[in-house]
Amino acid sequence: MPPTPDPTPAALPPTLPAPAPGRTLLVLGHGSHLNADSARAVHAHARTLQGAGFDEVLTGFWKEEPSLRQVLRTARYREVTVLPAFISEGYFTEEVIPRELGLRHQGRVPDGGVTETVAGRTVHYLRPYGIHAAMTGVLLDRAREVCPTWTPERTALVVLGHGTRRNPRSKEAIEAAARRAGAAGLFAHAAALYLDEPPHATDWREHTGGLDVIMVPFFASEGWHTLDTMPAELGLPGPVSHLDGRAVSYARPVGTHPAVGSVLTRLVQEAPARPAPVDADHAAAWAALDTAAEGGLDVGELRVTPQPDGTFALHHAADAGTPGLTRVPLDDLAAWTGRDNQGEHRPIRTRRGLPRGWQARVPREHLRAALHAVYPAVTEEAHAWDAGKLLVTPWAETAARQSGRYRPVRRAPPETVQAARERLCAGCLRTPLWAGEPLAATFLSGGPGLPCAEACTLLVSDVAHLLEAPHP
Structure with missing residues (x-):
């Protein structure tokens, strides 16, 4: 020993x-043991944020390497900003990530983030980007991609979320996005439905009447759920389907849209900026x-x-x-x-x-x-x-x-x-x-x-x- x-x-x-002193930005995602696509959006976000005022931008994951337990050790500077590239608050952003990073904080992160000292580094932990109001615009952009010309009075919007019984706040970002999109007057109806809790995504017919439907996954990345399980469970054979006499369009997840980059940039540039020495x-x-x-x-x-x-x-x-x-x-x-x-x-x-x-x-x-x-x-x-x-x-x-x-x-x-x-x-x-x-x-x-x-x-x-x- x-x-x-x-x-x-x-x-x-x-x-x-x-x-010279500098700052490290860590962009953290879920990752997957099974699917490399799950981490692709996080790597893309890291590339986008290279020009956001940080001297290095690194990635870390729950299910891949570098793991959340390893990633702080890879940071070059003693000043570290942590951006959870997650779509909503909840179990991962409030419990798992803080715990794995060694933060004392547990629970909801305040608007300005949380700052603690961990292993000699000053760590600024931010809220997830999915709760930002600008994500409603990204949601609508995804809807327009898959269905460029919909008729508002004949179309329902379904915002698809994962959901979890472990933390009720995981639904808040999805529900807020559906609420804001519905208030824009662009749809006859807007609903938030979930994979793992009610109202369930598989009951989408009950929540949309006889309207045409645009479904947008409010997910951070392309992966197993968005590519495989959701289309299969929802009975969707392709991006645009005709079911029960109506058109059903299935969009790509919001987290992979290029416009997310500007939301991320805004978030990290609002974080404290105090360059520190190399560790x-x-x-x-x-x-x-x-x-x-x-x-x-x-x-x-x-x-x-x-x-x-x-x-x-x-x-x-x-x-x-x-x-x-x-x-x-x-x-x-x-x-x-x-x-x-x-x-x-x-x-x-x-x-x-x-x-x-x-x-x-x-x-x-x-x-x-x-x-x-x-x-x-x-x-x-x-x-x-x-x-x-x-x-x-x-x-x-x-x-x-x-x-x-x-x-x-x-x-x-x-x-x-x-x-x-x-x-x-x-x-x-x-x-x-x-x-x-x-x-x-x-x-x-x-x-x-x-x-x-x-x-x-x-x-x-x-x-x-x-x-x-x-x-x-």
């Missing part, structure tokens, strides 16, 4: 100039990566090789010496390596299956970003482990923190957790420190190791599924 963590941040190496531990991790990469470096299945022109080449280690590799630009690297060679989604990037047949060439100053794109957070976590500062969370603590549909894992017997470990962790490149497995040196200090400080959401989900499975 490493030495006891030193609470004093590591000093910057004397050879590095003092970096010392983060800078030291970056310097350690720079030093380790000088002689060539293997990180999991990835090989990093210095080039004569001062750049670094990245590719699958098994592709060393292979001609004709596809050149992938840095901006596309995360998406390219987020699927395996069979096209399957890789929500936990350190599971074996890094795709082959590609290469990236990056300058030294972009090496950390490139490695983060392939294996998020491994640089910061490896350096923290080598320095004796990585906090390891045992399974019992992770289980005790779960809520909602994952609450049952709190009572999972050891043999169930072990079965999940054997199924999932055996295929992962990380060493599960949380389960007591030893790790000597990481890839930054001459070894192959990638530390895993806490059970990932994929394992938590698998334990929950094993508990739900019928016993023979």
Whole structure:
């Protein structure tokens, strides 16, 4: 085991100039274990916000990497603004995200957001963008896309929400959007319907009479629900259907509309603006990566090789010496390596299956970003482990923190957790420190190791599924 963590941040190496102060913006989404499309809108929002006055913009997810538990460690600056890219307030924005980030605040976030100090960083946590009044305009834009010329007196608008019994406020943004759209006089009727609570979306016929219908999913992203489950449950064979003698139009989700970018920009620009120094531990991790990469470096299945022109080449280690590799630009690297060679989604990037047949060439100053794109957070976590500062969370603590549909894992017997470990962790490149497995040196200090400080959401989900499975 490493030495006891030193609470004093590591000093910057004397050879590095003092970096200029700045601000980090974290754009957080739900993500998915099953569908890469779920995270696409969050990445698009992050690209849009690159010019919003922040010195770096990063993403984090509940179901993918970097996880909500990891993401603060990846922030370069000590001043961090957190934007939950969610469509409504409720369970995730009021309970899950604050808890996973280490915020003390729980419950409704006030208009100006919440500011706390977490692990030496000043964190400004904002409200979700979906509650902004300007989202009504985005909703109407989506309706016009799928049905450009509707007749107001013969058309009903249905705003589709997810809904949850865990928090009644999750419906407020959807209901407000339907109310505002109805008040505009553009529809004969406007209703908010839900997947998981009444009034149910499957009862849309009862709520729209004999009117033509435009359905707009008030969802943050394209994904499993908007692409598969909702159209199937609603009986919609395509974007425009003719059912029971009337036209039914099904729009794309509001959260993927380009106009959302201006709403997000307004929200983050209203947040406190106080540039702060680079986090010392983060800078030291970056310097350690720079030093380790000088002689060539293997990180999991990835090989990093210095080039004569001062750049670094990245590719699958098994592709060393292979001609004709596809050149992938840095901006596309995360998406390219987020699927395996069979096209399957890789929500936990350190599971074996890094795709082959590609290469990236990056300058030294972009090496950390490139490695983060392939294996998020491994640089910061490896350096923290080598320095004796990585906090390891045992399974019992992770289980005790779960809520909602994952609450049952709190009572999972050891043999169930072990079965999940054997199924999932055996295929992962990380060493599960949380389960007591030893790790000597990481890839930054001459070894192959990638530390895993806490059970990932994929394992938590698998334990929950094993508990739900019928016993023979």
